[in-house]
Every structure is written in C-alpha cells, then in structure tokens.
Amino acid sequence: MKLVKVCGMREATNIREVEQAGADWIGFIFYPESPRFVHEVPDYLPRKSKRVGVFVNAPKEKISETISLFGLDLVQLHGNESPEFCENIRRSGVKVIKSFRVGDEFKEEEVEPYHGKCDYFLFDTQTSLYGGSGEKFNWETLLNYRGNTFFLLSGGITPGDAEALKTFSYPKCIGVDINSKFEISPAVKDAKLVKQFIKVIKNPGNKIDNKTLLI
Template identity: 75%
Template sequence: DWMGFIFYPKSPRFVSEIPAYLPQKAKRVGIFVNEPKEIIIETASLFGLDFVQLHGNESPGFCNEMDRSRLKIIKSFRVGDKFPNEEVEPYHGKCDYFLFDAKTSLYGGSGKKFNWNVLSDYRGETPFLLSGGIAPGDAEALKYFSHPKCIGIDINSRFEIAPAQKDVQKVEQFISMLKS
C-alpha cells in the first residue's frame, strides 16, 4: 500500500535520484534522519511524497512545523525492553502516525526485532505502524498480534535480495499469508 524511499545518505538504501519505478497506486513515503525542514519539503515535492517518516532526533515542534496539510508525518521511535511512554508522549497531536522500531544504535534498517508485547503499554491515540526486523516467517505471529492503534506493518531489510532490492516473491507470499 505504501512504498518507502530512504533519503538518509549513510543508508545502503539511500535514494539519490528519482528512480524509474515510482509507484502510481502505492503511497510514497520519504524516510529522513535529522534533515532540515527545507530539504525535506523540497525532496517531498520533487518525489511526489505523501508521507514523511522521521527517524532521527526531530523534536515535537519540528514535527508540528512540517506542512501537515500536504504531507502526513510519521515519527519513528526505538523500542527496547519497555515502551518509551515518556519519549512518545510529547509527540501526540504533532504527528499523524508513529512507527515503533527496534532499539539499536542505527536509524532503522537493522533487521533487529523487539518484543511486541511491550506495545500493550502504549495507550496513546496516535495510530502506529509496527516495524523492526519483521521477516517472511513472522506472518503467522503477526496474525495474533493485536493492538487497537496498529494500522500496518513496515517491512524492509528482511525482504531484500540486496540493499534496496526487494524480493517481490517473498513480499507477495508474506502478504498472502497475512491475508489467509
């Protein structure tokens, strides 16, 4: 439904120019890490982004200042052994969605998983995406994962043949298994 484009230069999945395969039906998500607002807005316009996913140390004020009339804002949070309620709380009302990823030293794309049970401590109103090392073999477990604010699953590195090159067959099988 959504396709991500990583605009973080240190990522092996970094997108430096407009690819020939821009989706027409899928929503476009731009992933950024600590970029200035002007760069994000310029990139969003150039790539026709629908969403901006912020994976760095962006403040609640920064998120709120983004042009939310034109772009939906997704703020990523790293989740470890316990849910980071104190960190997430100031972002309510300033982002359209949250993304909960595994806590690592990286800005996402680590292939690491976290214990999804800690999300039972999330009682906020902002809908979220589940992320963090989700692999093709997780489809069955995901059928049993339930949270009233979870709106989707973010898959990435565990579905790749090489950085930025998805194994389409794995993705299709995974979606089919989730729907069965």
C-alpha cells in the same frame, strides 16, 4: 493487519514489482548513511501505493524539496526531530510518521509530546542505528502503549513472522513496515516473497509456503 509498508526501495523495476505485489505504502530512504539511500529519482515511482520519504535529522528545506521532487504522500522522521518540527512538516500538506526506538521497556514519556503533532508513529528496535538494524524487539512491550496515535510495527520483521502477525492484536496498530529481511540485496526486494507475505497477513485463511522462506 490492514497496511503493509515496504521500505528501502530504489530500483524502478523492483518498485513496480513491489507495488503490483500489493504494498500499500512504499518507502524511499533519503539518509546518506543508509545502504538504501536514494540519490536520484527512479524512472518509475508508485502510482497506486503511497510514497513515503524517510529522513534522519534533515533540514526542513531539504525535506520540502524532496517532497516536491518525488511527490511524497508521507514523511517518516527517523531522527531526533522535535514535536514542533514534526508539526511544521505536517503543515507542508503531507502526513507525518514519527519513528521511536523501543528497548526492553516501552517509554510512554518519550512519545507523549508527539501526540497531535504527527499522524502516525512507527515503533522500531532500539539500536545504535537510526533503524534498518534487521533486529526484532519484544512486541509485548507495546501493551504498555496508552496513546491514541495509530502506529506501524517495524524492526526485523521476516517472512516467517506472517503467522504471528495474524494473531498480533492491538487496536492502534494499523500495519507493519518490512525491509531488510525481504531483500535479495540492499534496496532490492524479493517481490514474490513480499506478495505472499501480504496475502497471508491480510487473509487469515492463507499460510506461508515454507519453500519460499529463503531469508
């Protein structure tokens, strides 16, 4: 694993702490139904970590406005956005991540039309929600993924998954997306836990200190 995205950030001090903990990408959720909804620009935004804006079926105008306001590097589309819509957002000069919900079986036919229209995919757990369920899916289903688009693994990843993630090997998986299982409260992350998790999955010789596994 080379890349760690920490999603659902909102508080300035916590954003700075998570960036210093080593997060490669930091995600901001612009979906009003989410308890991690960002309704205003924080006093601090990442300077080293890439800024990712998460949207669910938002109009292009709103996404474009937010890209400019927050200086976003990537846009993550978590709704029912079409391949054409993804390509259109991509023309704004940002990279596009399209999220897909994975159930008991991996459905290649759902992702196939998006190849070449997005920069990355994100595979999350299939629930009635648009992500953020805190539930995990069977990672082995991704062995049926035949595409060439690189992806991030998401869905209920916990600090205790660090050891398993060190052995998770798939050539198109570039990293993980963590969120609720690292939280003290909605949108507030335990930066020490994030830091240790990152160290473990990026450095095979390290191990998780069980005393810190409070979640």
